[in-house]
Amino acid sequence: MNTLIDIRSLKKHFPIVGGVLRRPIGMVRAVDGVSLVIKRGQWLGLVGESGCGKTTLAKTVVRLLKPTSGHIYFDIPDEVKVEIEELESLGRNNSKLNSLLKENDLATFSGSRVRLFRRRAQLVHQDPFTSLDPRMKIKDIVGEPLRIYRILSGQALKTAVEELLHTVGLSAGQLSRYPHQFSGGQRQRIAIARALAMKPEFIAFDEPTSALDVSVQAQILNLLKDLKKEFGLTYLYITHELLIAESVCDYIAVMYLGKVVEMARPEEIFHKPLHPYSQSLVASTPVPDPKRRVGRIVLRGEVPSPSNPPPGCTFHPRCSRASQECRELEPALEPVGEDHYVACFHPL
Numbered sequence: 001m002n003t004l005i006d007i008r009s010l011k012k013h014f015p016i017v018g019g020v021l022r023r024p025i026g027m028v029r030a031v032d033g034v035s036l037v038i039k040r041g042q043w044l045g046l047v048g049e050s051g052c053g054k055t056t057l058a059k060t061v062v063r064l065l066k067p068t069s070g071h072i073y074f075d076i077p078d079e080v081k082v083e084i085e086e087l088e089s090l091g092r093n094n095s096k097l098n099s100l101l102k103e104n105d106l107a108t109f110s111g112s113r114v115r116l117f118r119r120r121a122q123l124v125h126q127d128p129f130t131s132l133d134p135r136m137k138i139k140d141i142v143g144e145p146l147r148i149y150r151i152l153s154g155q156a157l158k159t160a161v162e163e164l165l166h167t168v169g170l171s172a173g174q175l176s177r178y179p180h181q182f183s184g185g186q187r188q189r190i191a192i193a194r195a196l197a198m199k200p201e202f203i204a205f206d207e208p209t210s211a212l213d214v215s216v217q218a219q220i221l222n223l224l225k226d227l228k229k230e231f232g233l234t235y236l237y238i239t240h241e242l243l244i245a246e247s248v249c250d251y252i253a254v255m256y257l258g259k260v261v262e263m264a265r266p267e268e269i270f271h272k273p274l275h276p277y278s279q280s281l282v283a284s285t286p287v288p289d290p291k292r293r294v295g296r297i298v299l300r301g302e303v304p305s306p307s308n309p310p311p312g313c314t315f316h317p318r319c320s321r322a323s324q325e326c327r328e329l330e331p332a333l334e335p336v337g338e339d340h341y342v343a344c345f346h347p348l
Contacts, residue, residue: 003073004202004234005038005061006081010070010107012053012060016307028307030056032258033070035333038202040075043228043235045249045266047242047281049303053258054238055126058204061236062121063106063114072106074117075201080104119149122195126207128187132179138165138190139175145197164193168223185216189223196227204236209244221248242285246270251339254278257314258306260333264340274336274347276319313345321346 011033016026030053038044046054059065061072073081080100087097101108109117125131132141143161146152152160162172168189179187188208195203205224209217225248227233239245245252246266253263254277262275273279280297299318304310312329316322325345333343 002040003037003078004040004042004075005036005236006071006073006076007034007036007038007061008071008073010034010036010057010060010072011068012056012065013068026307029258029309030306031060031067032306032309034255034258034260036253036260036263038234038236040201040234041228041232043237043248043250045245045252046236046238046255047240047245047252048255050240051303051306052255053306054255055206057255058123058206058236058238062123062202062204063109063117064123066110067107070107071101073104074106074120076104119198120200121202121204122198122200123204123206124188124191124195124208126210128184128191129179131191132187134179137176137178138182141179141190142193142197145194149198151198160197164196165190167196167227168193169219183216184212185220188212188220192220192223192227196231199231200233202234202236204238206238207240210240217244224248242270242281243287254281257304257309259314259343261315261344262342263333264342268337268340274340274342275315275344276321276348277315279348313343 010031011029012031013027013029015024016028017023018025032053034057046057048054056065060067084097084100084104087094087100106117139158139161142164143157146157146160161175165172165174170186170189170193179190182190209220212220221244224235228235237245237249246269249266251263252266252269253260254269254275255261256277262269262273262278269278270282273282280299283297301318304314304317310317311327313319313322313326313331316326319326323346329345331343331345333341336342336347
């Protein structure tokens with residue numbers, strides 16, 4: 001599989017303003033230097049505690065948010081990325097570098113360039129009840145992207161909407177209904193149909209099954225598997241439920257306080273986690289299999305504020321293996337085996 005998305009040192013900071021003049025007095029480091037590669041056709045799971053930056057990362061990758069710094073390469077040849085790195089090492093006052101970034105780095109896109117990119121990447125939100133306009137009928141919600149981009153109109157648009165609804169398991173007879181007339185699982189199918197309207201290559205899912213019953217969760221996950229196979233899609237799947245990530249994802253990335261601390265295949269994350277935070281996540285996951293019990297790991301302290309993260313490794317205040325090196329230096333995400341990466345000076 002070739003690389004579809006290559007994220008390098010990506011940061012997204014939000015200003016904290018205060019005083020009468022509402023001047024910036026600090027920054028919330030929601031995403032703080034994430035580097036991640038997503039292969040074409042891959043299903044990448046992103047797990048971590050609430051507030052660690054998962055949703056912000058997804059919104060930044062699909063350019064609903066503008067990055068503070070870093071690079072986002074979407075389907076860009078490796079030789080172009082290498083040339084950009086070489087030119088950056090010479091300094092940013094370089095016309096050729098600026099031209100290459102403007103042409104290839106999604107983080108620099110604006111206006112019509114971002115609008116054109118959104119035909120190739122979509123986001124499905126966590127709560128379809130709030131992401132679907134309650135005043136619009138389903139036929140208008142699903143067909144809206146096709147109208148905005150002036151791809152289809154009239155009878156051709158109606159036919160396309162009917163086909164999209166059929167693809168996600170709904171019928172054409174439901175076209176004139178409103179979102180409140182559907183169940184939670186049906187509303188999520190509608191949101192998925194809207195995301196498919198532009199025939200994207202990449203879809204980011206922000207906990208799409210967290211508010212659904214277990215049986216409905218299974219139906220939605222099976223639908224996503226079928227759609228991925230039928231249309232050759234690439235997924236970024238955000239979830240709190242590690243068992244779901246294990247069952248459907250090709251790779252899992254563990255995120256803590258704006259950074260990816262470990263990335264590996266699901267079996268590696270669950271059976272041989274190397275980062276102490278990954279170990280605590282796995283240990284806290286209830287598994288209906290007595291052979292996989294790994295005991296309980298109690299983390300000391302609280303999660304630090306993303307507006308004032310600790311120096312060095314951000315996990316060191318809660319880590320039982322922290323050394324002076326951890327308190328002073330920030331570990332990079334390094335390979336420790338085949339397809340296994342960890343950001344830790346003392347992995348298990």
